[in-house]
Amino acid sequence: MSFSSDxxxxxxxxIPKPVHCKSAELAAAMMFAGExxxxxxxxxxxxxxxxxxxAKKYFTLIKKIFGFNAxxxxxxxxxxxxxxxxxxxxxxxxxxxxxLERVPVFSEDLLKEQIxxxxxxxxxxxxxxxxxxxxxxxxxxxxxxxxVCRQPHQAQLLQEVIEGYDLPAKIARRKNRYIVYMKDSExxxxxxxxxxxxxxxxxxxxxxxxxxxxxxxxxxxxxxxANINKLVKAASKQIDDIxxxxxxxxxxxxxxxxxxxxxxxxxxxxxxxxxxxxYLNPPVGKSGVNHRLRKIGAIADELRAxxxxxxx
Numbered sequence: 001m002s003f004s005s006d007x008x009x010x011x012x013x014x015i016p017k018p019v020h021c022k023s024a025e026l027a028a029a030m031m032f033a034g035e036x037x038x039x040x041x042x043x044x045x046x047x048x049x050x051x052x053x054x055a056k057k058y059f060t061l062i063k064k065i066f067g068f069n070a071x072x073x074x075x076x077x078x079x080x081x082x083x084x085x086x087x088x089x090x091x092x093x094x095x096x097x098x099x100l101e102r103v104p105v106f107s108e109d110l111l112k113e114q115i116x117x118x119x120x121x122x123x124x125x126x127x128x129x130x131x132x133x134x135x136x137x138x139x140x141x142x143x144x145x146x147x148v149c150r151q152p153h154q155a156q157l158l159q160e161v162i163e164g165y166d167l168p169a170k171i172a173r174r175k176n177r178y179i180v181y182m183k184d185s186e187x188x189x190x191x192x193x194x195x196x197x198x199x200x201x202x203x204x205x206x207x208x209x210x211x212x213x214x215x216x217x218x219x220x221x222x223x224x225x226a227n228i229n230k231l232v233k234a235a236s237k238q239i240d241d242i243x244x245x246x247x248x249x250x251x252x253x254x255x256x257x258x259x260x261x262x263x264x265x266x267x268x269x270x271x272x273x274x275x276x277x278x279y280l281n282p283p284v285g286k287s288g289v290n291h292r293l294r295k296i297g298a299i300a301d302e303l304r305a306x307x308x309x310x311x312x
Contacts, residue, residue, distance in 0.1 A: 004136045005051075007192070007200040011131055012053040014196055016124055019065055024121035026061045027103045027111065028128025031154055032147070036105070045090040045099055047132075054131055055086035062088065066098055108157060122161050127195040129158055136188070139207040145188045146181035148174075155180050167191055231272060238265050238293050241300035248303055254296070261292035 035046040062070045073087040104110035137144040149155040155171045155178035162169045172179045192201035242262045264279045277284040
């Protein structure tokens with residue numbers, strides 16, 4: 001199973017206790033996965049899903065809110081796929097009327113007044129929207145949570161409800177659909193907790209921690225590698241300068257301090273300046289060693305310039 005399926009399975013098992021929260025979740029299911037026909041001779045409400053556990057949840061919500069049983073229709077997917085589509089169907093006029101009175105999905109004002117007035121119901125509505133039309137990428141690969149809306153006003157309403165919790169959500173158009181999405185791992189973590197997907201949020205947090213540890217280790221490795229390269233290049237230049245002086249003027253013509261530093265560097269070509277200073281007598285700090293080697297470099301550069309002039 002995918003991470004998205006795991007999240008939905010966790011949320012599908014959650015049936016809120018208050019009737020108003022059940023109604024809020026059912027409202028989201030009707031808006032984002034439903035088909036409502038009331039202008040035809042045959043009034044009907046159909047909610048479709050490809051997950052059997054979600055179909056059972058919709059059936060249970062209707063049963064607990066209204067007391068009547070919906071019809072569950074199962075149909076195999078076309079094209080030889082092994083999956084099925086499950087439809088929760090209400091066709092009786094009285095049942096359709098009762099549902100639409102309690103869950104006024106055709107009126108945004110009534111929906112906000114009757115369904116989205118409570119904090120717990122707004123959370124249930126977000127949860128219902130994600131279950132009906134949402135998905136989430138595997139956090140081990142990327143951070144992306146989205147909910148597909150069929151109409152722009154649905155996307156705007158959902159965005160408004162989510163952002164009421166200080167969780168920025170964006171809207172993008174994809175063909176004839178409108179996508180409410182988030183890409184920030186911390187915001188997705190908060191939204192999962194908001195929907196009460198606590199197991200999924202903890203798994204996301206574990207992935208985030210592991211990623212941060214790996215990134216920190218990589219940064220440290222890159223930093224160490226860069227410092228080593230820098231050290232190797234500097235030591236190589238110092239040894240080149242010392243050998244040039246050794247060949248063209250003799251190291252014994254350097255001052256005692258510079259001679260000692262040059263000899264120590266030739267003997268210990270791979271150590272840092274701090275370590276190199278410990279080989280001097282008396283020991284010298286990093287800045288003192290660096291000062292001596294810089295003076296040796298300057299003498300070597302000056303001698304090279306004179307040598308080049310004489311050769312021309």
